[in-house]
Amino acid sequence: MAMASARVMRVAVKAPMMRVAVVAVMAAVALSAAAWSQKGHDVVAHIAERHLTPSTQAAVDSLLEGRHLVYWANWLDNASHTPEYAYTKTWHYRNVDEGQTLETAPENPNGDVIKGIRYAVRVLSDSSQTQANRLLALKILVHLVGDMHQPMHMGHLSDLGGNRTKVKYFGRDTNLHSVWDGSLVESAHKWSYTEWADQIDLPMKPEQQVLLLSGNVADWARRGVENAAEVYRATPDGTSLSYNDVARWTPMIEESLLLGGHRLAHILNSIFDPTYPYRRTPAAF
Numbered sequence: 001m002a003m004a005s006a007r008v009m010r011v012a013v014k015a016p017m018m019r020v021a022v023v024a025v026m027a028a029v030a031l032s033a034a035a036w037s038q039k040g041h042d043v044v045a046h047i048a049e050r051h052l053t054p055s056t057q058a059a060v061d062s063l064l065e066g067r068h069l070v071y072w073a074n075w076l077d078n079a080s081h082t083p084e085y086a087y088t089k090t091w092h093y094r095n096v097d098e099g100q101t102l103e104t105a106p107e108n109p110n111g112d113v114i115k116g117i118r119y120a121v122r123v124l125s126d127s128s129q130t131q132a133n134r135l136l137a138l139k140i141l142v143h144l145v146g147d148m149h150q151p152m153h154m155g156h157l158s159d160l161g162g163n164r165t166k167v168k169y170f171g172r173d174t175n176l177h178s179v180w181d182g183s184l185v186e187s188a189h190k191w192s193y194t195e196w197a198d199q200i201d202l203p204m205k206p207e208q209q210v211l212l213l214s215g216n217v218a219d220w221a222r223r224g225v226e227n228a229a230e231v232y233r234a235t236p237d238g239t240s241l242s243y244n245d246v247a248r249w250t251p252m253i254e255e256s257l258l259l260g261g262h263r264l265a266h267i268l269n270s271i272f273d274p275t276y277p278y279r280r281t282p283a284a285f
Contacts, residue, residue: 037182042193044146045073047261059272076143091116095157125282149260154224
């Protein structure tokens with residue numbers, strides 16, 4: 001875009017070019033608002049697909065009519081801004097201010113990421129629901145599990161999950177939420193979503209798998225609140241972030257994406273495969 005602008009030599013064409021630039025900037029801002037960016041959500045969905053049992057995979061394939069979970073991983077970010085699905089706008093996060101816990105923080109009356117995930121689990125588990133309702137629940141679930149594992153989606157209400165915490169990222173003015181949504185992910189590793197999965201989703205022992213999948217949705221959210229608190233302590237308003245910060249936070253990013261993928265698979269296997277060895281009832285989530 002900068003090169004194109006540099007070539008604009010006449011006033012007559014400058015205004016149209018400026019309009020194009022503004023549209024491009026607005027699109028970039030809209031993209032930065034998506035949790036984990038598109039790449040992060042795709043990673044979570046792809047890791048989950050790698051751990052579906054054959055029975056679960058067949059059930060998911062039937063609902064998705066041949067498409068992959070990755071296809072729908074980012075759908076809800078756009079859908080939540082349409083009248084039909086506006087009720088899901090608050091389902092992408094759960095805000096917990098400093099000094100509060102998941103239990104003491106006020107709940108959003110319109111719902112949050114914990115309630116959204118549990119709603120999707122209930123609908124998917126109910127065989128009396130229509131195919132369309134269960135498909136919608138799956139599309140919601142694949143996105144919200146990813147959202148919950150982005151620390152700033154469990155951030156403070158007072159700064160809207162880091163959106164009001166102004167920082168610089170390699171000299172560029174931005175905010176803490178945007179840095180965690182996409183900038184850090186892309187700086188950590190310039191990989192495709194399949195390369196991300198190949199590199200961080202490594203074989204593990206059964207006891208490691210049990211530890212990874214332990215707890216319920218609220219327990220997983222508490223870990224997110226703890227991660228958010230660590231990020232806030234290290235990144236007060238006005239912080240300048242650079243190479244050292246990418247190195248510091250890459251392990252948390254890798255762990256969060258890995259946990260999101262395995263837990264999404266865990267939920268789906270529990271719903272669709274009665275022989276799944278780690279199976280839990282819908283109410284247990």
